[in-house]
């Protein structure tokens with residue numbers, strides 16, 4: 001009976017997905033590779049891999065998604081000449097894409113990096129918009145269910161991050177791990193681990209949409 005009850009609640013939850021749009025933002029890309037691991041792995045490539053996996057999983061549940069980028073190549077406007085101008089134009093394009101969707105929820109995927117190799121673990125940051133802290137709590141909960149996963153405390157994100165400051169919807173930025181930490185990096189370089197991360201974020205989104213107010217995970 002437990003399985004039947006679970007299935008009924010899952011199907012009830014999935015009906016909430018219609019009319020909602022999950023914007024999946026693979027951080028960086030194009031001329032901006034983001035952080036670089038000691039072995040040369042680019043943050044932008046890991047972010048894209050996890051984002052594409054998340055998009056595919058969301059599709060299985062019938063969730064409407066939009067990717068802010070789906071490859072490492074970004075088309076910049078002709079007027080943007082310098083790297084900085086191109087990066088800014090790309091960020092503005094992403095914000096406009098988010099604003100163009102009704103009932104959007106933003107999940108931005110990034111990797112952390114630090115001068116010291118000791119810090120490790122995943123962290124979920126959230127913007128000031130209502131619902132963001134609740135969504136972050138679900139992401140923290142489900143990421144924490146991955147075997148051996150170390151979670152750092154969730155926190156409100158700095159106002160310096162343009163995309164997160166400008167997103168007028170529930171928005172989280174997930175730092176999946178530290179490229180500067182050997183253990184985190186070897187996990188992030190595993191396809192299976194990146195699938196687990198995507199699955200946890202998919203579960204967090206569905207759980208949040210089905211019951212936005214419940215912060216007990």
Ligand SMILES: [Zn+2]
Pocket residue numbers: 027028034035043110111
């Ligand atoms: Zn980043």
